[in-house]
Amino acid sequence: MADNNPFPGENNTGHIWDDNLRELDNPPPRWWMIAFWASIIWVAGYGILYPMIPGLTGYTKGIMGWTQIGEYQEGVAEVEKVRGEFEAQLQGMTAKEILANEGLSSYTIASAKVLFGDNCAACHGSNGQGGPGFPVIADDDWLYGGAVETIEQTITNGRMGVMPAHAKLLSEGEVDKLAAAVMSGNPAAEPLYMEKACFACHGPDGRGMQALGSANLTDAVWRFNEADQQASVKQTIRHGVNDTSDPMSRAAVMPKFGDRLSANEIKKLAVYVYKLGGGQ
Amino acid sequence: MSDNPQSRHDAVVDELYAEAVHWEINTGEETIHAKRVPGKWRILKWLASLVWVPFFLGPYLRWDDRQAILFDIPNRQFHLLGITILPQDFWMLSLLLLFFAILLAVVTALAGRVWCGFFCFQTVWTDVFTWLEEKLEGPPQKRKKLDQGALTFTKVRIKVTKHTLWLVIGALTGISFVAWFTDAYQLWVDLFRFNLGATAVVTILLFIAGTYVLAGYLREQACFWLCPYARIQGVMVDNTTAVPTYDFHRGEPRGRVKKGGGEAQRTTGDCVDCNQCVAVCPTGVDIRQGQQEGCITCALCIDACDAVMEKLDRPKGLIRYESLDVLNGKEERPLYKRPRVWVYSLVLLLSLTGIGYGMATLDAIEIKVIHSRQPLYVLQSDGSIQNKYTIKVLNKLTEDLQVTITAPDVEGLVLVGADEPVTARKGMVTARTVFVRIPREKITAESQPMVFFAETTDSSGELLVSKRESVFIAPR
Numbered sequence: 001m002a003d004n005n006p007f008p009g010e011n012n013t014g015h016i017w018d019d020n021l022r023e024l025d026n027p028p029p030r031w032w033m034i035a036f037w038a039s040i041i042w043v044a045g046y047g048i049l050y051p052m053i054p055g056l057t058g059y060t061k062g063i064m065g066w067t068q069i070g071e072y073q074e075g076v077a078e079v080e081k082v083r084g085e086f087e088a089q090l091q092g093m094t095a096k097e098i099l100a101n102e103g104l105s106s107y108t109i110a111s112a113k114v115l116f117g118d119n120c121a122a123c124h125g126s127n128g129q130g131g132p133g134f135p136v137i138a139d140d141d142w143l144y145g146g147a148v149e150t151i152e153q154t155i156t157n158g159r160m161g162v163m164p165a166h167a168k169l170l171s172e173g174e175v176d177k178l179a180a181a182v183m184s185g186n187p188a189a190e191p192l193y194m195e196k197a198c199f200a201c202h203g204p205d206g207r208g209m210q211a212l213g214s215a216n217l218t219d220a221v222w223r224f225n226e227a228d229q230q231a232s233v234k235q236t237i238r239h240g241v242n243d244t245s246d247p248m249s250r251a252a253v254m255p256k257f258g259d260r261l262s263a264n265e266i267k268k269l270a271v272y273v274y275k276l277g278g279g280q
Numbered sequence: 281m282s283d284n285p286q287s288r289h290d291a292v293v294d295e296l297y298a299e300a301v302h303w304e305i306n307t308g309e310e311t312i313h314a315k316r317v318p319g320k321w322r323i324l325k326w327l328a329s330l331v332w333v334p335f336f337l338g339p340y341l342r343w344d345d346r347q348a349i350l351f352d353i354p355n356r357q358f359h360l361l362g363i364t365i366l367p368q369d370f371w372m373l374s375l376l377l378l379f380f381a382i383l384l385a386v387v388t389a390l391a392g393r394v395w396c397g398f399f400c401f402q403t404v405w406t407d408v409f410t411w412l413e414e415k416l417e418g419p420p421q422k423r424k425k426l427d428q429g430a431l432t433f434t435k436v437r438i439k440v441t442k443h444t445l446w447l448v449i450g451a452l453t454g455i456s457f458v459a460w461f462t463d464a465y466q467l468w469v470d471l472f473r474f475n476l477g478a479t480a481v482v483t484i485l486l487f488i489a490g491t492y493v494l495a496g497y498l499r500e501q502a503c504f505w506l507c508p509y510a511r512i513q514g515v516m517v518d519n520t521t522a523v524p525t526y527d528f529h530r531g532e533p534r535g536r537v538k539k540g541g542g543e544a545q546r547t548t549g550d551c552v553d554c555n556q557c558v559a560v561c562p563t564g565v566d567i568r569q570g571q572q573e574g575c576i577t578c579a580l581c582i583d584a585c586d587a588v589m590e591k592l593d594r595p596k597g598l599i600r601y602e603s604l605d606v607l608n609g610k611e612e613r614p615l616y617k618r619p620r621v622w623v624y625s626l627v628l629l630l631s632l633t634g635i636g637y638g639m640a641t642l643d644a645i646e647i648k649v650i651h652s653r654q655p656l657y658v659l660q661s662d663g664s665i666q667n668k669y670t671i672k673v674l675n676k677l678t679e680d681l682q683v684t685i686t687a688p689d690v691e692g693l694v695l696v697g698a699d700e701p702v703t704a705r706k707g708m709v710t711a712r713t714v715f716v717r718i719p720r721e722k723i724t725a726e727s728q729p730m731v732f733f734a735e736t737t738d739s740s741g742e743l744l745v746s747k748r749e750s751v752f753i754a755p756r
């Protein structure tokens with residue numbers, strides 16, 4: 001072709017179509033070539049520094065010794081280091097002392113959130129708002145007391161209050177009367193309250209006894225909160241709570257966490273629960 | 281002309297490509313060694329380059345016990361003299377960027393690529409690099425010879441010196457850049473103790489490489505192929521924009537000066553075709569072909585041509601700052617009749633006002649109130665309703681503050697958890713959880729506004745207040 005190239009001197013490859021459409025052999029721009037070689041050097045450098053080529057028995061490790069899991073572990077160690085400082089302080093402190101320190105209690109609340117989600121939220125709701133049959137723990141009404149030590153005990157040992165079933169002991173009319181009295185907020189005014197010994201557990205004024213875990217019948221919060229509250233109260237009077245002799249008795253058990261969680265974790269949870277809104 | 285079909289065809293082809301010969305793109309096969317000519321614009325160019333001096337010296341200025349201007353990224357703070365700007369105020373940065381973007385546009389619309397020609401780091405650094413090159417290797421002809429010449433000891437010595445100096449400039453550039461983000465003095469101490477952090481080392485190395493390649497090798501190629509601004513700036517120019525322009529009415533037809541020839545009988549234009557304007561052009565374009573993408577409007581060709589005209593006793597300004605309209609005899613359109621100027625000025629004014637407003641209303645403390653959504657409310661044993669709020673107190677000062685949180689004066693309202701003031705740590709957000717209780721009979725609506733106030737006094741006794749509205753939610 002070279003001898004009869006119709007476009008001499010313009011550096012074409014000799015490939016010509018349609019008379020004048022031809023392929024030139026111009027070099028790419030210099031910046032392009034620089035980038036081209038730079039990327040090849042980059043790949044080579046990368047291959048030397050980092051893991052790159054898979055083989056039959058393993059892969060090239062790279063001289064930096066970098067691994068993904070290693071980087072992850074470094075990250076975890078970093079977090080642990082930050083947490084470690086707080087955790088070391090928490091170890092020797094009581095829940096009450098933690099509460100007195102704003103910085104530490106903020107840390108505790110932040111870090112106990114996961115514990116609460118894993119262990120408590122299933123019954124008490126993700127923020128202590130309770131659930132059907134399970135008490136609200138974000139309010140200020142406590143069956144056993146809202147001091148942080150008491151909360152700690154409750155978590156460690158669990159709770160199981162008992163109210164005997166009264167279906168066999170009371171007539172329908174008496175149940176109606178007592179339920180109405182409880183609904184009114186002042187059960188002590190009803191003579192049956194004394195006669196049938198309700199006061200023995202719920203106290204002479206109906207305010208409950210925290211040593212027994214008996215409910216306060218005079219406040220605004222219901223332990224078993226249902227749409228038809230009157231029916232709910234009657235049901236509780238008739239069949240009691242945790243009374244094994246009555247199959248219709250309400251089940252209300254707070255399991256014990258002392259053997260599942262460490263004392264330190266329980267302490268943190270107690271602080272968390274206390275700070276949900278109702279600690280006393 | 282013959283009737284031979286082959287030659288007729290060739291004529292058509294020739295005609296077709298007649299204009300294409302001018303179409304020539306410098307892809308960097310050849311290093312451009314621009315001649316340096318003294319002149320008015322050359323001086324102006326050096327003066328303009330001085331805007332980069334603060335880039336090198338700025339980090340060493342102090343304010344109280346810290347750097348006067350510091351972009352503290354790990355702590356997410358920006359210190360500007362006595363002011364601390366936190367990420368919350370960074371909307372002002374976008375206004376600032378807008379301001380500069382529009383400033384660029386307005387300047388370009390009026391006088392072309394002033395940024396490119398005089399201020400751009402690519403131009404300035406390249407200018408300094410080629411200045412060094414000229415000092416070490418001599419003028420363009422000598423440089424070309426040196427490049428092509430054999431590898432002698434002198435050549436190696438000159439080249440090594442040049443590249444070392446380039447790398448030193450690159451290193452200084454990188455170090456100065458990093459110094460804006462960390463304590464500048466400590467940076468040097470760490471540098472000499474080989475104790476720099478990985479980020480600083482990588483940044484400095486990138487800058488060395490970048491400066492060396494961009495200003496040492498790519499040069500005008502960066503403007504041609506890499507720079508997005510170069511492309512945008514081109515479209516901001518119109519016929520009223522004054523840019524370095526070759527006055528072809530006066531210059532054409534160009535022709536060489538004849539020795540001893542009388543000026544009077546001259547049939548050619550003023551251009552003597554000496555190619556000085558091309559020789560000095562840092563991007564290697566020929567301005568006589570008209571305004572083109574390669575021209576960064578550095579005006580160096582004006583200096584070159586003026587020098588030639590002076591020698592030949594012809595009037596200066598054959599190449600001059602002029603708009604196409606004026607060159608073609610149209611009247612210059614006054615500034616106020618150009619819509620671009622109006623629109624750009626308006627945006628400039630708006631962004632400046634925004635920044636001014638932002639700086640004037642920089643609050644020292646700021647609270648955010650987050651109403652807890654689950655549960656929305658909790659019934660208390662006395663029948664009152666409790667809502668939970670997380671109050672985040674942002675303290676922008678450089679001292680810790682004791683911030684008191686108060687809620688509005690609603691009858692029966694109890695604010696729990698705010699008896700103790702919040703210790704708001706300097707430059708940080710401190711959170712506090714509070715509860716608001718309102719007796720049921722005092723609640724007027726399912727959702728009622730709830731305004732929180734934060735109050736404190738700084739060490740100089742000035743009262744600082746911030747307020748934030750939230751809601752109080754109750755059951756129906």
Ligand code: SF4
Pocket residue numbers: 524557560561562563564565566567574575576577578579580581582
């Ligand atoms: S043509 Fe003139 S103004 Fe444009 S880049 Fe070249 S020397 Fe500068």
Ligand code: SF4
Pocket residue numbers: 526531550551552553554555556557558568584585586588598599
């Ligand atoms: S420097 Fe002036 S006279 Fe010389 S070629 Fe350029 S425009 Fe013509």
